Amino acid sequence: MHHGIIFSIFGIEYPIENLNPEDGLPSGWQSYMSKKHGAVTKFGFPATQWKTQFTRSAGSHKIASHLRDSGEWDVEVIDFWSAFDWNDLKALVNDRIHKDTVFVGFSVPWSGSYGKQINLYKYIKKHYPWVTTVAGGMMFNSISGARADYHMVGRGEYGMDVLCKHLINSGSDLKVKRKTVDGREYRIIDCRYDYPAEPKRNVKVSYEERDYIESNETLAIELSRGCRFHCAFCEYYPLGVKGDWTRDVDDFESEMRENYDRWGVTNYLLTDETINDRTEKLEKFGAVVKSLPFEPRFHGYMRSDLLISRGQREVDACLDMGIKGHWYGVESLNHQSAKAVGKGMASDRVKEGLLELDKHFEVNMSFILGLPHETLDSMKDTQKWLNENFNHRMINMYPLYMDKPETKKTRVDISSKLSIGDSYGWQNVFGENQWVHPQYGYTEGDVRVLQREWYDDAYHGMPSIWSLPWITSLGKDPDLIYGERDKLAGEHFPSSDQSIWDRKLEQYRLRKLGK
Ligand code: SF4
Incomplete structure (x- = not known):
């Protein structure tokens, strides 16, 4: 059985340490809507702590389910990227990667902060040189900040089929566009044109x-x-x-x-x-x-x-x-x-x-x-x-x-x-x-x-x-x-809600780390 891992880098992560109480909780978009603090400035705060990611990405589970359906692939998704610090990420890949691991994927729906991702990419390249990394998302601009051997654009089921076959057979039929953007060379698999997955009638995701x-x-x-x-x-x-x-x-x-x-x-x-x-x-x-x-x-x-x-x-x-x-x-x-x-x-x-x-x-x-x-x-x-x-x-x-x-x-x-x-x-x-x-x-x-x-x-x-x-x-x-239409911003969710969410993230983190 071939093996792959997909990290889901999803959600707007922003530094809760820099939010003031009157901003409301960093939940949903509510924090952006306070009267005192405009929406735009929030994005400009320096990142000191990233804690908030409250849903899973659709794409990573879609790809994982699709590959598992073939019966030849064992693919694990690791959600809630913000739950894991750098030591956790190293522990995860050290525990999961083995001789049959073919790829590590990074599902990136939106552009964001790539510091942890770039470190993980370098770590995998150094310690597990047989593993191929691939970043995927619907638009190149949203994934270009991520480091990976391949950047896959568009809905990727069929593109991943071909890439995976290419990696295990060393076949040469993979369509790759080479582009240099801002001095960095990318190998782009453009599923929108080369491996379109639209329409697709069977798109069921099966969680594990x-x-x-x-x-x-x-x-x-x-x-x-x-x-x-x-x-x-x-x-x-x-x-x-x-x-x-x-x-x-x-x-x-x-x-x-x-x-x-x-x-x-x-x-x-x-x-x-x-x-x-x-x-x-x-x-x-x-x-x-x-x-x-x-x-x-x-x-x-x-x-x-x-x-x-x-x-x-x-x-x-x-x-x-x-x-x-x-x-x-x-x-x-x-x-x-x-x-x-x-x-x-x-x-x-x-x-x-x-x-x-x-x-x-x-x-x-x-x-x-x-x-x-x-x-x-x-x-x-x-x-x-x-x-x-x-x-x-x-x-x-x-x-x-x-x-x-x-x-x-x-x-x-x-x-x-x-x-x-x-x-x-x-x-x-x-x-x-x-x-x-x-x-x-x-x-x-x-x-x-x-x-x-x-x-x-x-x-x-x-x-x-x-x-x-x-x-x-x-x-x-x-x-x-x-x-609750008349409540003021910040009043829909008491501050105790953030600790409920933190506990849930921590529980997921501990389970994934096997602790
Ligand atoms: S083209 Fe379709 S998806 Fe795009 S803005 Fe118009 S209605 Fe919305």
Whole structure:
């Protein structure tokens, strides 16, 4: 039996030592929303202690299950990266790696701090030279900071099949792109083009005893891959898919039942790019959910304009299936701006619909600051309307992000359609290239000020839908927590909650270390 290990480097890890009591607990996104402290500065704190990671990554378990299904591979996932210090990591690899160990993987959904990962990579190269390391994630930019022999981009089941065969047979049919970025050479396996795993009908994850899953965890699960739309700024992959790319219902049912029967799990984050791309999809999986002996809860990305235009049938489909937490990428409440990026519903209808959806679901939204046709005043109007109508909800505002001229050449990811970007100019502001709005001349720096003002002035104390893993892991009832609309930031979770979570992490750490 061939052997592999996958470390799951997942979660936003930030230094709790540097948080003040009034920031609230470092749980979910709540800490970012305090009135006194803006969202942006938090990311700038120096890292002294990393403690917070409250869910498992979907990709590592997906790959591990896929390889184990072949019957030829024993693959262990090690979650909760932040639970392990450097000595723990050395102890883990010393204990796990043996002569049949072929690879050590690092699943990296988002970019972050790579210090521990780089040390571990070097340690493995020095002490276990026969072991190949591979970093994987959906976008090259998010994994390029990790050190590994191979960097695998995209959904990696079929890419890992070929890589593993290549490693055990020394075959030469592996498609590798060599790229030098910022002076470092990468061997990239681009699964998006060379080993696409979309659509994939059987994607079931089977957790193992050694994963130590607890019943109050929130796990990740998927219904389909890809998105049928093609918004101008979006870099998910694949986009513009035609037809039904959903997984098989039996495969979904089997995963849901197994997770309930073996571990007692009922809460999920859906990993779909757009959960409600088709109402039929919701009805297909809703029928399975109805047949289950429990009522699951799902949170994830939805399109509000689709829900609004499709009306009650789709609202009912969501309610029937238990899709209670929705994140809407509304992007703009200025009609021309939203239309320019592919979300063209009239803004008054969007506003009216959002107010209605808010009655049925936990609603979070995100907006992009600086889209075409947007003026500084129109963005302020949007913020004003949101403050008047949604001050009980978490709403994120992101400045429009585009690759700067100097980084475009080194970028390996697919670029967005650039239908927006081509019209923007660039201006050097205190040594930094900032975009300049094509029609109204304001800069990236100007909308950053708007963003800061939003987080400073706005008060959205509610935990976000992504706080579900934290809420359930603490043994709290999500309906109660999300129902506490009038609480101040930091009051949803007393400080004792952090010690509950620390104990859970410590328990996982000790179990994995065999102590
Ligand atoms: S922004 Fe959402 S709806 Fe638009 S293409 Fe991307 S995933 Fe699809």
